[in-house]
Amino acid sequence: MKNNPVALITGASRGIGAATAIHFARNGYDICINYNVDHQSAKQVAQQASNYGVCVEIIQANVSQDSEVVAMFKKLYSIFGKLDVLVNNAGILKPQMPLLKMSAERINTVLTTNITSAFLCSREAVKLMLAGGSIVNVSSGAAKTGSPHEYIDYAASKGAIDTFTIGLAKELAARNIRVNCVRPGLIYTDMHSDGGEPNRVDRLKHGLPLGRGGKPEEVASAIYFLASSAASFTTGSFIDVAGGS
DSSP, X not given: OOOOOEEEETTOSSHHHHHHHHHHHHTTOEEXXXXXXXXXXXXXXXXXXXXXXXXXXXXXXXXXXXHHHHHHHHHHHHXXXXXXXXXXXXXXXXXXXXXXXXXXXXXXXXXXXXXXXXXXXXXXXXXXXXXXXXXXXXXXXXXXXXXTTTOHXXXXXXXXXXXXXXXXXXXXXXXXXXXXXXXXXXXXXXXXHHTTXXXXXXXXXXXXTTOSOBOHHHHHHHHHHHHSGGGTTOOSOEXXXXXXX
């Protein structure tokens, strides 16, 4: 039986999460693909990842819910018996609007989904990383810009992820668990459709120093680097994959 390292990627049915799952599989990791709603897309990602000869499992869970997170990690352990890498990628974006139009329901949904999920999954991951491991959080360039007039709730949630990364890295260093973060910028993913502007990258890309939008695979490469032994002396750090912005 192979003794491949094991990676769990949350929100891995599309976009950056899907690209990350495939990238880790290509590099010899057994993969756990988490999704919440879209089983068919998660299955397609799993099929692509399994082409690299690794073990791939799909686990449905709303990672903002404590009981579902606990159940997911229990199932993961029963299948793999360990966890080496957690990628906290799951997140949502609501339609663009200024704060004056935002409801408490919307704000709380975004914050719970984007922040609480990372806390809960990291808590359970630490319990399995007895020999050490790596956690990579996916934040956003919005954490630095604030996304005024569009989705400051999303931006605020990613600012919280940045702070969470710094604190958790210090908290877990003695356990040989590294915690780092990637901040994507304008990346071609379906999330922009969730925000009501599917062509947002094309509208804004010319304002970037590199003059183009990014690909999910470019973010996946940065995530993989931070999780890998090549970054063994790196914790509490950030990589901006944002075209120079």
